[in-house]
Amino acid sequence: MKTKRILAAALCALLAAGWLAGCSTETGGGESRLEDTTINGEEAKDLKYIRPGQNADNENDPVIRAIRAYENLYGVKVDVIAADYDTWTTKVLAASTSGSPIDVIYGSVSEYPLFAMKGYTQPIEEYVDLSADYLNASAAEAFFSFQGKVYCAAGSTVAPLVMYYNKDMLEAEGMDDPIDLYNAGEWTFDNFRKMCKALTTDTDGDGNTDRWGLCCWYPWAFLGANHTALCTITEEGKYQLNLDDPAVVETLEFVQDAYYTSKWRGLDGDNIYTSFYQGRNAFLNEYSWSETSNIIPAKESGQFDFEYGVAPMPAGPNNTEGYNVAHASGFGIATGSANPYHAGKLIEMIQEYSKADAQEKNQKVPAEHLELYEQLAQKPFNDSYYDSAIKDGNDLFVLITGGNNIQTSIAAITPVYQELLDEANEASE
Structure with a gap:
């Protein structure tokens, strides 16, 4: 290893001295400018990039570090377009229809396959090496x-x-550890609900509930935990409604009991993290990235001092094959991009930098948690993949969590959702 470092240093010295001219030139930005910046004969040009919530000024962000490295290597600029989560897709659409598309476009299970069906993005196999170890080919295929x-x-x-x-x-409270229930095959909707209802109580006797079983932001995710969705996609690649699926109705009943009937879902204030840290909830439902971005920092800063554990989402009756709700995200290339090969190279660099950053952060995560995350990722499912065309069914869940009759709510929302699906299906033709 020491010899390799010495050789690397010597090579850098030779490059700096110009002894290996023709390979690269120094840019002063930490990366060497490539002498040949073409890819498959395509000249390097300025690119546009969008991801909701992206802070272009955060030089510690692995995405921004990758962008700076790319700019230095290819001698061009990447315009990071400012956008929030409410408006970013509008900007993608506007750019697409203007004839000046955003080259590199963020995407998650909430945007696909809709972005593909509407023609915002194009197939990427020609431009990105999907076999690279910093990418996930199976997730790309699944989502x-x-x-x-x-x-x-x-x-x-x-x-x-x-x-x-x-x-x-x-x-x-004398309750079983959820991870033990999971390992025993008993981590189900029914057992989870019983536990949450028993934990929901008035701890100080003032007549008001001040502790709940669950705090969460994604009521629709229980559809995925029950291996169903409000929509399906046919073999021809068309959306169709799935609102009459018994598993959908079963899940809506479960969610309505949590939010309205028995009210074992609740929180103190409007932040699930704070409510959990203050001991107002037994369970915090969140994606695994929150352990490094929120939970561990909160523990280290003294925001809570209890021991915490992690278990999968409980399985609904329809989830008989062990699917796990999971989220994946990545980047696509706009249809009509003038620089698709270079956009692909930028995507590769962003994902490579992001993987290295994640590995560093994961050093603080307990080994058993990482093992569980890896296990759960082997069989992913996400209802948002199917329901993104109807905005994750948010309008329906507003009705359900508000206590409205389930069948009446389904009947009322059906024509609204059907119109959205017709629009998406027409765009794919």
Whole structure:
């Protein structure tokens, strides 16, 4: 290893001295400018990039570091387009219809296959090496393919949606550890609901509930935990409604009990993390990335001092094959991009930098948690993949969590959703 470092240093010295001229030139930005910046005969040009919430000024962000490295290597600029989560897809559409598309476009299970069907992005196999170890070919196939072609390069990490829980609280109440129930094949909707209802109580006797079983932001994710969705996709690549599926109705009943009937889902304030840290909830439902970005930093800063554990989402009755709700994201290339090969290279660099950053952060995650995440990622499912065309069914869940009759709500929302699906299906023709 020491010899390799010496050789690398010597090679750098030779490059700096110009002894190996013709390979690269120094740019002063930490990367060497390539002498030949073409890819497959394509000249390097300025690119445009969009991801909701991306801070272009955060030089510690692995995405921004990758962009800076790309700019230095190819001698061009990448325009990071500012956008929030409410408006970013509007900007993608506007750019697409203007004839000046955004070259590199973020995508997740909430955008696909809709982006592909509407022609916002194009197949990427020609431009991105999907076999690279910093990418996840299986996730790309599962979540970002349409009619046999992949439209988005998924990052190497698939994030399962899990239940973080207050181990001290459950132990004090004499309850089984959820991970033990999972390993015994007993981590089900019914057992989870019983546990949450028992934990929901008025702890100080003032007549108001101040502790709940669950805090969460994604009521629709229980569809995925029951291996169903509000829509399906036919073999011809067309959306169709699935609202009459008994598993859908069963899931809506479960969610309505949590939010309205028995009210074992709740929180103190409007932040699930704070409510969980303050001991107001036994379970926090969130994706696995939250352990490094939120939970571990909160523990280290003294925001909570109880021992916490992690278990998968409980399985609904229809989830008989062990599917796990999971999230994947990545980047696609706009249809009509003038620089698709270079856009593909930027995507590769972003994902390579992102993987290295994730590996560094994961050093603080307990080994058993990482093992669980990896296990859950082997059989991913996400209802958003099917329901993105109807905005994850948010309008329906507003009705359900508000206590409205389930069948009446389904009947009312059906024509609204059918119109959205017709629009998406027409765009794919």
